[in-house]
Amino acid sequence: MELILSKNKYTIYYDESNNMRKLLLAGDEYNIDNDPNQDASPIFVLAGIAFANFSKQIDFDLLKKKMHLQNECTELKFSQMVKIRAKYTPIEAFRYALGSKRFKALFECLSSSKVFIHYEMINTVYWSFLDIIEDIVLCTNAQEDWMNQIFYKDCLYRLIKLDKENFLSLMTGFNYPNITKEHSLKFLERLNDLIMKNVAVKFSEGSKDQDSEMLVKLGFLVYKCIKLFSENINFELVFDHDKDILIEDFSFFYINRLKTFPNSKHILDKECKIEEKINNIRMHDPELDAVNFSFVESKEAQNYLVQISDVTAGFIRLYFNFLEYSSIEDVSLFMDSLNPIQKQTMSLFKELLDKSAEECHILLHRVVVPMDEHKASILLS
Known part of the structure; x- marks a missing residue:
């Protein structure tokens, strides 16, 4: 499939959610199925926020005040936005996240600052x-x-x-x-x-x-x-790979994203193995080598925009987990089950999705089950 490119110039900040490192076949299961730190969700998200030349800078101290976070808080983490319990189903987790006043404040800030959200979502x-x-x-x-x-x-x-x-x-x-x-x-x-x-x-x-x-x-x-x-019959597309290896590493998805926006500046959270892989590839790939990208330590205070990308990526993953888990009937009834705060946050999230797609539709890219696309159209209608 030919890669669609954007000539637009953005400053794009990234973080990931659910990088399982490798996805392998292991008999009648995946390699990650018995990992206590991995819930075996098929959803991988590389996401965050994107600034155009007309976007306003985000005042992080003011945002923290609106989210009622202490001034001493120098690193924004997803667990500060909402505490998702292990026993929650994806439906419950997404509903609970929508009830977070901190996510509501964040989405209001992004919208008023004319900052876009972006994602590369893969149902692995x-x-x-x-x-x-x-x-x-x-x-x-x-x-x-x-x-x-x-x-x-x-x-x-x-x-x-x-x-x-x-x-x-x-x-x-x-x-x-x-x-x-x-x-x-x-x-x-x-x-x-x-x-x-x-x-x-x-x-x-x-x-x-x-x-x-x-x-x-x-x-x-x-x-x-x-x-x-x-x-x-000849499996031309799947015969020339190592057996049992479904996804050897996730660098492909990072590279795909960087190359999609060749005129933009990309700032990514430090991921040593991914960075090493990409730097090795760029030596033999002039298109990738021409892209302006860097990896930074998100926990450092000056990289708060990557921290915002981290919590944004986490929310987006909850959204896609919800779609993947829910039936059409669940999705149809979901909005009616929300309280006013949850509905407001959902409305703000939808507004950000709409504005981002209107700005540049490939800011939002997904490899998603067609049925889940249908569910999304119901939820966001």
């Missing part, structure tokens, strides 16, 4: 298996399948959510993402078996919900590929 699980559908569509080479591939990717993600252990076992068994040509047909046959098994479970339960319909349509696509195009 969805992103890791997209190529399966893209290879099948290449195989059938049918216009209808090309047009519907986003829907089929949604269907595949639904299968992963419904039957994670068996799906990951199948991927591991075929050395994904290193599926060789001689194993391509067998892989699709096993994938079709898994789809049909889940369809059978749904029907045995008497369930004719959206999941059932999506699985049936995904199964038809895979079956069509097996029966009509077996000689053409």
Whole structure:
């Protein structure tokens, strides 16, 4: 996919939320599933705030007063904005964050200062298996399948959510993402078996919900590929990778962001391994080398704009976690369940999203499940 570039000039501050370092297959689970410090959320966010030439500087001392933080507070942390308990569901966590008067004060400050928010959001699980559908569509080479591939990717993600252990076992068994040509047909046959098994479970339960319909349509696509195009099956997009490695590191997402805004100044929170990786790559990449970027220690008082980016990134991750976890019905009822403060904060957040997209739509970039896009449209309508 060709990278879309912005010629606009910004000063962009970054921090991350949920950098799991690596995402690997480990039998019927991911490498992070048993890490007590990792809640296995698939959402990675690189986000923060962006200044245009007409933006106003933020008075950090005044902002801290409005957020009722002590003057002695020199480093702004997410835990100061809101305390999210481990037992909270993503719905409860997002609702609780919306109830934080400190987030309300922060969003009011950003809006009045004409400062934009930005994000690079990746659903890492969805992103890791997209190529399966893209290879099948290449195989059938049918216009209808090309047009519907986003829907089929949604269907595949639904299968992963419904039957994670068996799906990951199948991927591991075929050395994904290193599926060789001689194993391509067998892989699709096993994938079709898994789809049909889940369809059978749904029907045995008497369930004719959206999941059932999506699985049936995904199964038809895979079956069509097996029966009509077996000689053409070749996983061109996923055969040339090391097995079990879904995401080797997250530097790709940082580089993608830097290159998207080549005329801007980028200030990122210190992340030694990412910085080392990017500096090694820039030696062989003139486009990256031409970008003005630096990594700084966010805890230092003068880097308070990176600290603001940190808490902004944390809030944005809660927002996308909410969308990923919730059903359409949950999202439809969510706004009615909020108190006045929560509704005001939600309104301010929506206003920031709208103004940022209006300023430059690629300030907000996401690789998100299509169903979650639909949920977002309901929530933000």
